Amino acid sequence: MAITLKEVAERAGVSRSAVSRTFTDGASVSEKMRRKVEKAARDLGYSPNALASSLTTGRTKLIGLISNNFHNPIFLEVFDLFTRGLQDRGLRPLLVNLTDETDPQASVRMLRQYSVDGAVVASSTLPPGFSKAFRDAGVPVVHSFGRYSSAPQVHVVGIDNVECGRMAARTLVARGYRKIAFLGGPERATSTQDRYSGFFSELGAHRGLTTSYSFADAYSFDAGRREMLHLLKSDPAEAYFCGDDVLSIGVLSAIADSGLRVPEDIGIIGLNDMEMARWENINLTTIHQPIRQIVTSSIELMVAMLDEPDRYPEARIFPCSIVERGTLRPAK
Amino acid sequence: MAITLKEVAERAGVSRSAVSRTFTDGASVSEKMRRKVEKAARDLGYSPNALASSLTTGRTKLIGLISNNFHNPIFLEVFDLFTRGLQDRGLRPLLVNLTDETDPQASVRMLRQYSVDGAVVASSTLPPGFSKAFRDAGVPVVHSFGRYSSAPQVHVVGIDNVECGRMAARTLVARGYRKIAFLGGPERATSTQDRYSGFFSELGAHRGLTTSYSFADAYSFDAGRREMLHLLKSDPAEAYFCGDDVLSIGVLSAIADSGLRVPEDIGIIGLNDMEMARWENINLTTIHQPIRQIVTSSIELMVAMLDEPDRYPEARIFPCSIVERGTLRPAK
DNA sequence: ATTATTTTTGCAACCGGTTGCAAAAGGCGA
DNA sequence: TCGCCTTTTGCAACCGGTTGCAAAAATAAT
Numbered sequence: 001m002a003i004t005l006k007e008v009a010e011r012a013g014v015s016r017s018a019v020s021r022t023f024t025d026g027a028s029v030s031e032k033m034r035r036k037v038e039k040a041a042r043d044l045g046y047s048p049n050a051l052a053s054s055l056t057t058g059r060t061k062l063i064g065l066i067s068n069n070f071h072n073p074i075f076l077e078v079f080d081l082f083t084r085g086l087q088d089r090g091l092r093p094l095l096v097n098l099t100d101e102t103d104p105q106a107s108v109r110m111l112r113q114y115s116v117d118g119a120v121v122a123s124s125t126l127p128p129g130f131s132k133a134f135r136d137a138g139v140p141v142v143h144s145f146g147r148y149s150s151a152p153q154v155h156v157v158g159i160d161n162v163e164c165g166r167m168a169a170r171t172l173v174a175r176g177y178r179k180i181a182f183l184g185g186p187e188r189a190t191s192t193q194d195r196y197s198g199f200f201s202e203l204g205a206h207r208g209l210t211t212s213y214s215f216a217d218a219y220s221f222d223a224g225r226r227e228m229l230h231l232l233k234s235d236p237a238e239a240y241f242c243g244d245d246v247l248s249i250g251v252l253s254a255i256a257d258s259g260l261r262v263p264e265d266i267g268i269i270g271l272n273d274m275e276m277a278r279w280e281n282i283n284l285t286t287i288h289q290p291i292r293q294i295v296t297s298s299i300e301l302m303v304a305m306l307d308e309p310d311r312y313p314e315a316r317i318f319p320c321s322i323v324e325r326g327t328l329r330p331a332k
Numbered sequence: 333m334a335i336t337l338k339e340v341a342e343r344a345g346v347s348r349s350a351v352s353r354t355f356t357d358g359a360s361v362s363e364k365m366r367r368k369v370e371k372a373a374r375d376l377g378y379s380p381n382a383l384a385s386s387l388t389t390g391r392t393k394l395i396g397l398i399s400n401n402f403h404n405p406i407f408l409e410v411f412d413l414f415t416r417g418l419q420d421r422g423l424r425p426l427l428v429n430l431t432d433e434t435d436p437q438a439s440v441r442m443l444r445q446y447s448v449d450g451a452v453v454a455s456s457t458l459p460p461g462f463s464k465a466f467r468d469a470g471v472p473v474v475h476s477f478g479r480y481s482s483a484p485q486v487h488v489v490g491i492d493n494v495e496c497g498r499m500a501a502r503t504l505v506a507r508g509y510r511k512i513a514f515l516g517g518p519e520r521a522t523s524t525q526d527r528y529s530g531f532f533s534e535l536g537a538h539r540g541l542t543t544s545y546s547f548a549d550a551y552s553f554d555a556g557r558r559e560m561l562h563l564l565k566s567d568p569a570e571a572y573f574c575g576d577d578v579l580s581i582g583v584l585s586a587i588a589d590s591g592l593r594v595p596e597d598i599g600i601i602g603l604n605d606m607e608m609a610r611w612e613n614i615n616l617t618t619i620h621q622p623i624r625q626i627v628t629s630s631i632e633l634m635v636a637m638l639d640e641p642d643r644y645p646e647a648r649i650f651p652c653s654i655v656e657r658g659t660l661r662p663a664k
Numbered sequence: 665a666t667t668a669t670t671t672t673t674g675c676a677a678c679c680g681g682t683t684g685c686a687a688a689a690g691g692c693g694a
Numbered sequence: 695t696c697g698c699c700t701t702t703t704g705c706a707a708c709c710g711g712t713t714g715c716a717a718a719a720a721t722a723a724t
Contacts (some may be wrong), residue, residue: 002444002470004710015674020712027713030672030720050445051383051392052710055679060383062446065427070412073405080402083429092446095397095427097415112334113382114394114424138334221611253613279553281585281613336680347704352682359683362690362702384680387709 003046012040023048054115063091063302064111064119064139068098068126072219072246074274074291078122078145081295089303091117098126108133118302120144125189128153140305144298147190148317155305157298157316161191164287164320165198168241168269171322173206175331177239177267182213183227183251185243192243195271199241212237216247224250232258239267239328245274248284252327268327271320283326290318335378344372355380386447395423395634396443396451396471400430400458404551404578406606406623410454410477413627421635423449430458440465450634452476457521460485472637476630479522480649487637489630489648493523496619496652497530500573500601503654505538507663509571509599514545515559515583517575524575527603531573544569548579556582564590571599571660577606580616584659600659603652615658622650 009016014037021027022037029037040046054060063086069075086093094116096107111119111134118140121131126146131154134141142155149156172180182199184192192215203211214231216223224247231237232254242248248270255266262268263285270277270286277284297316305311341348346369353359354369361369372378386392395418401407418425426448428439443451443466450472453463458478463486466473478488504512514531516524524547535543546563548555556579563569564586574580580602587598594600595617602609602618609616629648637643 002447006710016711017674017713018672020710021673024712028672033672047441047445049447049710051447052387052679053712055384055387055681055710056712058679062426070408070415073408076402076405076408076411079408079411079427080429083402083427084431087429087434092442093427094394095411095415095425097412097419099416102419109379110424113379115334115381115383221607225612249611249613253611256613276553279581279585280557281581281588334680338680348681349683349704350702352680353703356682360702365702381680384709385682387680387711388682390709 002049003044005046005048008037008040008044008046011044012036024053058115059306060115060117061091062094062114062116064096064107064114064116064134065093065122066096066098066107066111066119067122069123069219070097072244073276074245074272075122077275077291078295081292082120082122082299085295085299089299091303098123104130104133108137108139112137112139117306118142120298120302121146122298124158124191125186127190128156138309140302140309142298142301142305144294145191147194148315150315152313152315155301155311155313155315157294157301158318159289159294159320160317161194162198162201164271165195165200165241166202167198167287167320167322168195168271169199169202171269171328172239172241172267173203173209175239175267175328177237178208179210179238181211181231181237181240183224183231183240183242183247184213184215185219185247186217187215195241195243210237216243216250219244219247221246221250221253223247225254226250228254229257232260236260236266239269242268242270245270245272245277245284245286248286248327249276249282252282252284262327263329267329269322270327273323277323278325285325285327286323287320288323289320293318334381335376337378337380340369340372340376340378343376344368356385390447391638392447392449393423394426394446394448396428396439396446396448396466397425397454398428398430398439398443398451399454401455401551402429404576405608406577406604407454409607409623410627413624414452414454414631417627417631421631423635430455436462436465440469440471444469444471449638450474452630452634453478454630456490456523457518459522460488470641472634472641474630474634474637476626477523479526480647482647484645484647487633487643487645487647489626489633490650491621491626491652492649493526494530494533496603497527497532497573498534499530499619499652499654500527500603501531501534503601503660504571504573504599505535505541507571507599507660509569510540511542511570513543513563513569513572515556515563515572515574515579516545516547517551517579518549519547527573527575542569548575548582551576551579553578553582553585555579557586558582560586561589564592568592568598571601574600574602577602577604577609577616577618580618580659581608581614584614584616594659595661599661601654602659605655609655610657617657617659618655619652620655621652625650 009019121143124145131143146156216227228251273288454476456477463475474487548559560583605620
């Protein structure tokens with residue numbers, strides 16, 4: 001078993017409080033005492049039990065990191081950034097993988113049982129109601145990549161998906177495409193819905209366009225490929241705004257199979273700007289989502305909330321931008 | 333603040349022990365008592381504090397999940413499998429991202445401070461010594477994707493990389509390639525070293541071959557592409573065994589740029605069989621690593637160790653197999 | 665040197681649970 | 695109804711720390 005406070009105290013010949021104080025900064029300890037205790041602690045190989053202390057301090061430095069996106073490579077980057085960022089601030093991510101089978105309520109309860117100091121929900125598909133459950137349970141929460149709302153109930157950090165939709169539409173129109181389609185991700189995802197509405201509201205402002213839409217059932221290569229193979233059978237559009245980059249790559253693969261060429265025959269624009277998008281054999285024109293900024297900002301917000309749990313909910317929205325590569329024909 | 337045991341006890345008009353007992357299974361409580369307590373608990377919205385109980389039981393159900401592979405998409409799948417598998421057994425993954433800057437010793441200490449019940453090291457590049465630090469600290473540890481050793485000091489679950497090297501060599505020779513090269517991952521990674529030695533020991537058994545080798549400095553697209561662009565400048569081999577699939581994809585991209593064709597001009601075989609390898613526009617012949625089995629087995633081993641911490645260290649090695657796709661010329 | 669003031673230290677209670685032990689309650693046969 | 699055995703319950707100590715408070719020690723002021 002591990003060494004305890006008491007053993008260190010005995011060896012150093014001081015009280016337990018003295019030992020506790022040398023290990024909590026901001027406490028009053030004389031230099032002499034500190035040296036004595038530290039020596040004893042070193043001899044014994046003592047390190048304080050974080051859980052025991054959390055019992056009285058009420059802080060665990062544990063942060064629940066909840067996501068349901070364990071299949072989209074972009075989330076590996078998200079996890080990388082989150083874990084590093086949290087670690088750098090002395091916080092510990094307790095990871096929760098929310099699948100269709102797991103009961104969301106059970107996750108909330110479990111995180112409360114572990115007295116997490118806060119929770120980060122990292123998902124573009126979960127409804128706002130999910131994160132609200134944490135707030136209702138008194139757990140500070142920020143929803144990263146969540147749906148933008150002008151009256152957010154919880155802290156949201158992400159992008160304006162409606163504006164992304166508009167941006168994609170503007171770009172396609174500017175390139176002279178007239179027959180334009182939306183190939184979204186899962187229809188129920190909030191991000192899909194918002195992009196859809198932005199996309200078509202912008203297209204509605206232009207005359208003489210032919211538009212259509214469909215949805216893939218996941219943000220995945222296979223779903224994109226399958227849907228595109230299907231679309232290619234009838235009368236494909238001139239350009240597609242795809243739900244995300246992985247989906248786009250599936251779409252590109254389907255197009256290549258059909259013998260058509262990108263961007264000559266069909267234009268594609270994705271969303272996310274994942275690392276793979278700039279791989280030379282993919283070279284996807286896409287909308288860049290500032291992941292790093294979103295994560296950094298989420299963490300900052302989380303840290304701020306630890307000191308001020310009842311902070312008034314805010315939405316932090318970061319602008320996206322088009323990254324020009326090779327899957328749209330150039331503006332003439 | 334959250335509801336405590338004491339409050340429930342008072343409301344139900346029973347002792348604190350009674351409440352505690354109704355929430356720990358295997359304890360002796362009468363039906364009547366259980367109902368009374370559960371009612372009170374429900375009314376108050378009580379749920380027991382896992383950390384407080386861990387103090388006396390000595391179990392936290394926390395498992396450290398340590399990795400330094402936050403850039404290889406295959407690890408997203410690994411994390412997915414680990415988190416789901418642990419969750420299903422009521423265990424909680426505490427994620428540690430081991431970067432070059434983070435001090436390994438500090439991570440060990442930190443996990444001990446949080447009294448994790450065990451630690452899973454998921455990495456093919458970390459040296460065996462790393463996981464040993466956990467064992468020395470009295471923390472049950474499993475090294476997944478670790479180096480195979482006939483006398484392991486800690487539990488290892490993974491593949492036999494030496495054998496994988498041999499398998500790749502045999503395959504290339506069988507396809508009639510005579511000028512064969514090894515394009516490894518990071519030179520210091522144990523997996524690279526083992527594959528190298530297996531590969532060349534097998535090639536050594538054949539006459540009339542020309543061989544060469546080089547290393548990419550990371551398991552990444554860019555590193556593979558860069559190295560291959562370099563190799564293409566002089567006199568490339570007929571076939572390459574690449575360190576992993578991402579690397580292979582970079583290599584394929586470089587070859588495509590140079591105007592050469594795969595598999596007609598150059599053959600490529602990767603390792604891992606990540607999801608992307610079967611994407612139709614990549615279609616990579618590769619060695620399948622049974623990730624799912626490795627993770628499942630690691631978790632089982634971990635669970636077993638929770639009951640039997642001093643279990644004698646074992647190595648669990650899973651066989652790999654060639655997955656035939658389109659980047660090697662067919663056997664004639 | 666004496667007193668006033670500040671700093672350091674130890675005591676003891678507490679955080680939210682668990683558990684060995686003995687007393688109380690319940691069940692059973694006579 | 696009584697005695698005996700089993701089950702249920704509460705008491706109190708404990709897990710490994712923290713912290714308010716008052717006593718003790720060190721330092722400053724007179």
